Amino acid sequence: MAKTDYKTIDEYQSVFPAELQERMQAIREIVHKVAPEAEEVISYQIPCFKYKGYLIYYSAYAKHISLSHPFSEALLEKFSKELKKYKVSKSAIQLPNNEPLPVDFIERLIAFRKKENEDTFKAKK
Template identity: 40%
Template sequence: MMKTATFETPEQYIAQFPAADQAVLKKIRAAIRKALPTAEEVISYQMPTFKVHGAVIYYASCKAHYAVYIPPTYGVYEAFKKELKPYKLTKSAAQFPKSEAIPYELIQQMAEYAGAQNELLAKKKTAKAR
């Protein structure tokens, strides 16, 4: 039985992939970092994750695509429906084929939107708690 790798840092996660995938993952990471400069970077569900008041966005490399996972509560996939039309979407992920150019600017915009929604939800929770 093969042991599943566990990662403690985004760097460890990225380092497991071939150089071409590492380069793309680093660019995805940089786009998200630009959108969420104060976010904490952690590993969650064995993927690099940016957190601000909880998880905002995860990213991963899969066999044939790169994926960006954003909790559905932020409404990102609905807000970017038109821009995401060429890509496969699930309830919580956008998949970008490795055979095509990766839309780093779109990923950054999605992260910014998710971060803003995350802030609004955090403010509502704080206001409710008072």
């Protein structure tokens, strides 16, 4: 993929094959369902959602879609059993493109991140 200067999530998604666009759009819709207040931005040239701070990023690749953010130890521990089936680092979870998108898992992960951001926001006040 050629380097470009994406300004919107639509621009980012449009350069991918239809199947990947559908998977990314599904993630986008999940974020808006769980965190309707979330703002869409492009950060590091990938889609990002902000809600009381950075909520979650996603990016697409030939074999997977990554959900990313510097994940907390609490998040990694809470979802440890489910994460065993994915390639995971401290900041990314790779969801293979040859498997159904784990919608329920993504919803719960976003809800957890949303609560983390809310708690951090409250603590700063």
